[in-house]
Structure formats: structure tokens, C-alpha cells
Amino acid sequence: MAGKRQPRTGSSGDSLWALVRRQHGVITRQQLMQLGFGKHAIDHRISTGRLHPIWRGVYAVGRTELTQDGRWIAATLSCGPWAVLSHWSAAALWGIGQAQSGRIEVSVPAGTTRRRPGIIVHRRLAVVVAQMTCVRGIPVTSPTWTLVDLAPRLDRAGLEAAINEANKRELV
Numbered sequence: 001m002a003g004k005r006q007p008r009t010g011s012s013g014d015s016l017w018a019l020v021r022r023q024h025g026v027i028t029r030q031q032l033m034q035l036g037f038g039k040h041a042i043d044h045r046i047s048t049g050r051l052h053p054i055w056r057g058v059y060a061v062g063r064t065e066l067t068q069d070g071r072w073i074a075a076t077l078s079c080g081p082w083a084v085l086s087h088w089s090a091a092a093l094w095g096i097g098q099a100q101s102g103r104i105e106v107s108v109p110a111g112t113t114r115r116r117p118g119i120i121v122h123r124r125l126a127v128v129v130a131q132m133t134c135v136r137g138i139p140v141t142s143p144t145w146t147l148v149d150l151a152p153r154l155d156r157a158g159l160e161a162a163i164n165e166a167n168k169r170e171l172v
Contacts, residue, residue: 006074020061022137024070028077029057030156054078056117068092073138075104083108084132085140086122087149093135096165097150107141107149122149143171 016035020027023069028097032042036041045051055078060066066074072093086088087105091097107122108114115121141149143166151159164172169170 005113015041023077024073024137025062025066026054026058026060026074026077029059031061032059033166053121069136069138072104075106075116076139078116079106079108079119080112080113082112085138087120087153090141090146091142091150091162093138093164094146095169096143096146096162096170096171133138147172 001043016027016032028165033039037154042051046053046059046072051061052064054060054066054074058074058078060070060074072085072089075089076085081097083106085093085105086099086107088100089105092099100121103118103120105120105122107124110125112121112123131142131168135141135142140146147159147166150162154162163172
């Protein structure tokens with residue numbers, strides 16, 4: 001129909017929305033460019049309120065409100081391809097602890113220099129693929145590695161409680 005906007009269709013449009021759904025409402029500039037969006041198209045969508053910057057190169061699509069899962073995946077996306085949710089944030093995702101101080105904790109390989117406001121970045125000598133997994137599409141440390149990360153921060157009773165909760169949830 002003339003004068004009426006038609007929805008975006010085709011493989012790139014379908015891929016865009018499928019990706020945004022899988023990533024809890026967020027997308028990266030690099031992903032947009034891989035889908036065929038140029039710098040000006042991305043900037044136009046930012047200026048018209050269709051993309052909302054969360055961290056450098058990471059955007060909420062359509063609206064500014066994100067779920068906790070959306071915030072977690074946005075944090076990992078902003079910290080690079082090997083970034084995983086870790087420590088208290090991972091414990092909250094697994095349901096074996098609560099996130100602390102409203103900040104998101106992410107682990108990255110040593111040598112990664114990304115810093116983002118609101119994200120605590122832990123650098124590891126090696127991010128062991130065997131200790132990484134995804135929960136609801138969010139890259140996260142395994143339950144065992146999460147418990148190891150928390151061990152120095154907890155007293156004996158707190159660590160036992162976290163291990164018991166992980167066991168009860170059949171995570172370890």
C-alpha cells in the first residue's frame with residue numbers, strides 16, 4: 001500500500017529479530033553491521049529512539065527497559081567475545097546466590113582491557129571453555145567454577161549454603 005510503511009522482511013530482517021529475541025532485547029553494533037546495517041543507518045536508529053545505547057557498542061532495541069537477563073547479556077556482549085557472567089552475577093543466574101551491589105560481574109581473558117561503568121571485570125589467565133556454558137542464552141561460568149569464585153568471599157556457613165543450594169538444584 002502506498003504511504004504505509006511495510007515491515008522489514010527478508011533474511012536479514014528475520015535474522016535481526018531472531019537475534020534480538022535470543023539476546024533478551026539487545027544487539028551489538030558489530031552484529032548490526034554483519035546484518036547489513038551501515039554506520040549511518042545505526043546512528044539514525046539511535047537518534048530516532050529505535051536503538052538505545054547501554055554500553056559502548058551495545059544497544060537495547062525498541063525500548064530502554066531491560067530484564068535482568070537483558071542486562072546480563074548486554075554486559076557480556078560489551079566486554080568481548082570470550083566474556084562470561086561470573087562471581088555473584090553468575091550465582092544469581094544459577095539461583096545459588098544473590099547479585100551484590102547492583103553491579104554485574106564478568107570474567108574475560110587476561111589482556112582484555114575493556115572497562116565499562118557498572119561492570120566489574122575479572123581478568124583470568126585462561127578462560128577455560130570447559131568451565132563456560134550458556135543459560136537462557138547468557139554466557140556464564142559453570143556452577144562449579146562459580147562456587148570456586150565465591151569461596152574466598154564467603155565464610156564457611158555461606159559457602160556450605162551455596163554448595164547445598166547448587167546440589168539441591170542438581171547443578172553439581
